[in-house]
Amino acid sequence: MVRKQRVVDNFSGDTLNERWFTNTGTGSPTYTMSDAIDGGFIITNGGSDNNFGTIDFNTIDQFNSEGESLIGVIQPTSTTFRRLWIGMLTGNNGTPLDYAFYNDDTDDSFSQIESRDNGGTATTTDTTLTTAHNSKKTIQLTISATNIRLFVNGNFTLLKTSDLPSQPHMPSFLAQNRSASSRVGRIIYLEAWNT
Numbered sequence: 001m002v003r004k005q006r007v008v009d010n011f012s013g014d015t016l017n018e019r020w021f022t023n024t025g026t027g028s029p030t031y032t033m034s035d036a037i038d039g040g041f042i043i044t045n046g047g048s049d050n051n052f053g054t055i056d057f058n059t060i061d062q063f064n065s066e067g068e069s070l071i072g073v074i075q076p077t078s079t080t081f082r083r084l085w086i087g088m089l090t091g092n093n094g095t096p097l098d099y100a101f102y103n104d105d106t107d108d109s110f111s112q113i114e115s116r117d118n119g120g121t122a123t124t125t126d127t128t129l130t131t132a133h134n135s136k137k138t139i140q141l142t143i144s145a146t147n148i149r150l151f152v153n154g155n156f157t158l159l160k161t162s163d164l165p166s167q168p169h170m171p172s173f174l175a176q177n178r179s180a181s182s183r184v185g186r187i188i189y190l191e192a193w194n195t
Contacts, residue, residue, distance in 0.1 A: 005062045006193040007171065011041040021058035027051025029175070040073070040188035043175035052083075052176035055187070061090055061168035064194045065098065066145040070171055072102075073189040075136040080106050081179035085114075086139055088169035088192065098167035100148045100160075102139045106131045107178055113141075113150050113160045123163045127152070136188065142195070143169075 009017055014033060016022070022031045027046040031053065034042050045051040065088065072086040087101030097119045103112045111129045116122040129152060140151040143165065150158040171192040175185025 004194040006191070008191045010189055011187055016041060016055070019057060020055045023054040023056060023058075025052040025054060025174075025176075027053075029053025031055070034186065038188055040075075040186045042184055042186050043173075044184045045175060045177040045182060047177075047180050047182050049178065049180055050176060052174055054172060054174045056089070056172040057170035059091070059170070061170050063088055063169040063171070063192060065100070065143055065165040065167055065169050067143075067195040068169060068192065069140065069142045069195055070190070070192045071138065071140045072171075072173065072187060072191075073136060073138050074104075074173065075186040075188065076104065076134050076175075077184040077186070079132045079134050081177060081181060082106055082183040082185070083174070083176040083178060084185045085172070085174035085176075086187070086190075087141055087172060088143060088165070089172050090165070090167040090169055096172075098165045099169070100141055100143045100165050101172075102141060102150060104131055104137075105178070111152075113148055113158055115148060115160060115163045115165055117163050118166050120163060125158060125160045125162075127158050129157065144195075
């Protein structure tokens with residue numbers, strides 16, 4: 001039996017693994033490995049509104065949107081004026097064309113699943129989880145041809161059945177500020193696989 005495509009990253013060591021590509025969306029974010037226990041990888045955005053930085057596989061789309069899963073541990077360091085995305089996409093984070101993301105954006109009251117099918121309209125479905133927090137969260141997205149299932153900290157949270165992605169994907173993480181103040185996003189763990 002041939003093992004299906006899988007990637008695991010603990011975001012530890014001196015530098016980011018070479019599979020990851022840093023993408024400066026707007027502004028001049030900095031990218032650093034944390035020098036702290038379970039600190040992970042840090043994206044720090046500058047002091048202009050909507051500056052963001054991302055990491056992804058630079059359009060190496062090895063995952064099947066009709067049967068893929070992702071687990072990620074992420075943490076914002078602010079309870080206001082920031083956004084974190086984690087999920088699977090085609091394209092790049094500046095203009096993703098096909099994706100399924102967990103979206104934790106303090107411009108919204110509740111976190112969401114956001115998805116888009118091959119350049120179509122992006123839609124969101126709200127959870128009941130408020131965005132005004134700075135706690136570490138374990139996010140799991142299970143994506144199939146019929147739905148997207150979201151688990152937060154091991155608990156089933158949401159099912160989305162509209163605007164499902166249909167193209168090959170790569171994992172991605174985005175951190176964005178929503179004000180003229182610098183904001184930091186951390187990714188501590190990521191695992192993605194074809195089901």
